[in-house]
Amino acid sequence: SGVLASSRFGFAMARDNLLPQALEDVNPQFETPHVAILITGALMAGAIVWLPVEEIAKLVSGVQIMVFTLICFALIVLRTTVYREEGENRWYRPKYETPLYPWMQIWGICGGAYLLYTMGSNAAIGASATAIVGILIYFSYGRYHVIDQRTPYQRFKSRLMMPNSEHHADTARSIEGFRVLMKHPSQDEHNRRAAAFHAADMGGKNHLTLLEFQRAMFALGYDYNEDDLREIFHAADENEDGVLDIDQFLDHFEEDFDIDSTAGTEK
Numbered sequence: 001s002g003v004l005a006s007s008r009f010g011f012a013m014a015r016d017n018l019l020p021q022a023l024e025d026v027n028p029q030f031e032t033p034h035v036a037i038l039i040t041g042a043l044m045a046g047a048i049v050w051l052p053v054e055e056i057a058k059l060v061s062g063v064q065i066m067v068f069t070l071i072c073f074a075l076i077v078l079r080t081t082v083y084r085e086e087g088e089n090r091w092y093r094p095k096y097e098t099p100l101y102p103w104m105q106i107w108g109i110c111g112g113a114y115l116l117y118t119m120g121s122n123a124a125i126g127a128s129a130t131a132i133v134g135i136l137i138y139f140s141y142g143r144y145h146v147i148d149q150r151t152p153y154q155r156f157k158s159r160l161m162m163p164n165s166e167h168h169a170d171t172a173r174s175i176e177g178f179r180v181l182m183k184h185p186s187q188d189e190h191n192r193r194a195a196a197f198h199a200a201d202m203g204g205k206n207h208l209t210l211l212e213f214q215r216a217m218f219a220l221g222y223d224y225n226e227d228d229l230r231e232i233f234h235a236a237d238e239n240e241d242g243v244l245d246i247d248q249f250l251d252h253f254e255e256d257f258d259i260d261s262t263a264g265t266e267k
Contacts, residue, residue, distance in 0.1 A: 006040045006044070007033055007036040007037040007039075007040040008033075008036075010023040010033075010036040010039065010040065011023060011024055011033040011036045011242070014036070015234060015240065015242075017142070017145040017227075017230070018137070018138065018141070018142040018145070019137070019141070019142070020141070021210065021211075021226070021230060022035050023035055023036045023039070024036070024210060024242060025209060025210055025211050025242075026209050026210075026241075026242040026243060027203075027209075028201070028202040028203030028205075028207075028209055028212065029202075029203045029205075031203070031205070031207065031209075031241070031242070031243050033242060047059075055122055058119060058120065058122035058123050058126065059122055059123070059125065059126030060126065061119065061123055061126075062116060062119060062122065062123030062124060062125070062126035062127040063126050063127055063130045065112045065115050065116055065119075065123070065127070066112070066116065066127035066130065066131070068108065068112055069108065069109050069112030069113060069116075071108075072104075072105040072106075072108035072109045072112070073105070073109055075098070075105050076102050076105050076106075079101065079102070145227070175231065175232055175235050178224070178232050178253070179253060181222070182253040182254055183253070183254060183255055184254065184255065185254055190250070190254060192220070193220060193250065193254075194246070194250060196216045196219050196220050197213075197216045197246045197249075197250070198246065199216070199219070200212040200213070200215045200216035200219070201246065206245060206246050206247065207243040207244060207245055207246065208243065208244045208246060208249070209242065209243055210230065210233050210242065213229065213233050213244060214226060214229045214230075214233075217229050236249055236252065236253070
């Protein structure tokens with residue numbers, strides 16, 4: 001259960017483009033993030049073989065406490081910035097709000113820091129090593145692929161941290177352009193799309209994984225690169241389980257198709 005639970009970190013980070021796409025790919029048959037599970041399992045197996053169990057517990061506990069502390073800090077940042085914005089800039093819309101804010105989060109930060117201090121050097125080493133690895137991954141991969149969701153002024157300030165932010169700022173326009181492209185196809189074009197999607201469905205469950213979706217779109221000849229299709233897939237995957245229902249996807253993006261037309265034009 002620990003392996004399955006821990007794999008969600010890699011899966012979620014990959015969905016945010018902070019890790020390579022392979023970590024968010026799900027198995028066509030079992031619809032589980034098999035790559036993330038295998039990598040997590042291999043890392044855990046190596047730690048169990050080469051490290052004493054007691055030391056592993058301290059290392060892992062240090063990492064978990066650090067994560068909890070950072071979550072408390074991140075919540076304060078979100079509640080004091082994005083949460084107060086209106087319109088499209090307010091992408092953070094929680095359904096549940098923590099009571100006693102911000103004192104609950106401040107207590108979590110102070111308590112976590114105290115626990116890391118009292119647990120000794122192993123917990124601190126585990127937390128520090130994880131932070132260092134995360135920083136290296138971000139600067140070597142994440143900042144070139146992460147999608148900037150902040151205000152224009154914040155995007156300007158973040159160019160040093162996210163050199164490709166201007167490229168990714170066009171993501172919303174790419175998705176909207178995709179909606180226009182897909183909307184109201186002819187009967188023939190609808191059938192062509194459905195055939196390509198079902199041909200790519202290796203699991204035979206009327207679902208498409210990210211990799212299958214990309215293959216189908218390439219087969220259809222649409223002019224989108226892998227990163228664009230990755231973001232379109234994320235936008236369509238509303239429940240974030242890593243698969244798309246083919247019929248629901250077509251119904252959502254096509255809205256309707258023209259049974260009287262033989263050309264793929266809009267109404």
